[in-house]
């Protein structure tokens with residue numbers, strides 16, 4: 001049985017070879033693709049009375065032309081045409097730009113429908129569309145809500161509208177239901193055909209909403225089905241290494257740590273070790289708030305892999321972090337006769353050669369470095385575990401590289417960007433997620449203050465007081481996004497100012513991205529040892545730096561940073577038992593900007609910050625659109641529909657686990673639909 005919806009778009013009246021090419025550039029090839037090209041918004045052409053119209057709003061009105069049209073030309077080809085129109089016994093001025101040729105048609109007494117932006121005070125409308133109502137030529141949009149589609153330069157929205165209308169008329173009956181019946185009933189979803197009809201041309205506002213809801217659910221459900229199926233396959237494919245971890249020995253190691261683990265740390269260690277012992281390769285995200293103690297969890301996992309006879313690698317985004325983790329891990333692991341190496345960009349040729357040889361022979365158990373670690377000519381004897389800090393920089397590509405080297409290590413991603421649970425399961429639905437949601441005992445929340453720029457003197461006095469008690473401070477210098485050069489200049493200015501202020505008493509260090517690795521390292525070391533008291537820095541200190549004696553964080557131009565970033569920066573203090581402070585210097589102009597400062601002063605909990613940020617801005621912004629890794633949905637909205645996402649995930653997980661999903665006749669339409677996706681094409685046999 002061939003599916004009429006799989007015919008090429010040229011089956012639609014009015015679409016020839018050329019138009020088909022234009023549509024192809026929108027990734028529309030078949031009739032089904034066309035029907036699933038959903039509008040991204042609607043234009044409301046329902047006629048309204050003037051009294052309902054708000055100033056500046058786009059409205060549609062009907063009136064009678066009255067008096068003579070007036071055309072004024074200016075410039076070479078620019079013109080402005082005005083005419084009076086009587087609407088509800090009120091005289092309104094209608095304006096067209098560059099449409100002087102309409103003058104002849106605008107005869108007094110003609111009835112006309114106008115859509116455009118309305119200005120209340122002047123009673124005028126800037127017309128974007130008009131129709132004469134005495135021509136008998138009925139326009140499709142007259143008096144209704146019309147869909148607006150994304151399009152290309154060559155195609156008008158109107159054309160797409162017409163074709164979709166045609167497609168619905170001819171082929172609407174062939175739209176098959178793909179969702180299982182029990183889900184339809186359980187969540188009161190309207191049939192697929194109705195939903196598609198109503199998302200394009202809503203019969204009513206309510207029907208439009210119902211359609212949207214159903215399609216959003218379908219979209220999230222299909223997306224989750226794919227992730228879950230992938231996840232299930234991955235787990236079933238026993239290509240991982242089942243590590244024989246000597247658990248008692250690991251316990252002994254944990255007992256020997258300088259502090260007891262928090263409950264949350266214990267829980268995630270257990271989850272990680274279970275994955276490592278299993279046949280499948282671990283693919284797990286470890287998320288925890290700033291300072292929640294992820295490093296120690298990483299150390300335990302690395303210890304375990306070595307104890308099981310494997311090698312481990314820890315990848316971090318910057319050299320500074322590599323150094324820092326190297327120092328921490330060395331202290332913890334070297335007493336246990338574990339060989340650990342730092343593969344850094346500043347290593348000499350000879351050092352590098354030695355390390356590479358050590359990794360190949362297995363003499364070196366653990367290696368730390370940036371991502372070059374797995375991409376270059378680095379060979380391991382038997383790599384069992386890869387831990388990578390900041391998950392978004394390590395993805396599918398690197399995993400492929402590892403596999404091509406014949407390695408199937410367990411992989412643990414760590415991130416200090418707390419991700420609300422819903423988003424985590426969206427973006428990382430093919431991963432297991434472990435969360436450290438508890439800070440080590442005795443931590444005091446960082447007291448956060450929001451001040452204006454004119455309070456600098458008081459801030460300096462406060463800083464002096466903190467330094468006098470033996471603490472250290474970070475100062476994040478003013479940010480000018482457009483120019484790295486100016487940022488640097490700012491950092492240097494602040495550095496000079498503070499050096500002058502604290503001259504003879506305290507050392508002020510300067511840190512920025514342009515410093516050579518060696519100098520960065522040097523400043524950081526001196527700050528770490530307490531020789532530098534104040535560290536002026538651009539945002540390079542953002543991730544992961546750990547100097548527990550620092551108790552004050554001052555951030556200039558705080559309104560220019562994202563909330564996630566501010567929380568990260570604040571997380572550099574409050575890492576010891578002392579009371580710490582964060583001072584945000586900001587004069588935000590917008591309400592949202594002010595709200596963001598308030599959020600920072602109100603909560604210390606990264607998950608709460610993330611949740612409120614998400615509400616304020618939407619997920620794209622939160623992660624930075626490019627890096628988000630979040631899928632773009634056509635209908636669904638991860639923030640607005642987050643409950644639905646959770647439900648869709650559960651249902652998808654359940655179905656994927658059923659053998660009948662892959663063979664049962666009741667799932668045949670769903671399988672047919674899924675087969676459009678390359679991933680499922682191989683998996684689904686019928």
Ligand SMILES: Nc1ncnc2c1ncn2[C@@H]1O[C@H](COP(=O)(O)OP(=O)(O)OP(=O)(O)O)[C@@H](O)[C@H]1O
Pocket residue numbers: 259260261262265288289290291292293294295296415416440441543544545546548571575
């Ligand atoms: N269970 C614990 N009890 C007491 N202190 C702990 C515990 N776990 C970790 N710490 C200490 O807390 C500090 C922060 O830990 P760590 O550097 O691992 O945090 P993190 O989760 O990596 O945070 P960030 O992402 O901000 O770098 C370190 O000084 C560490 O020694």
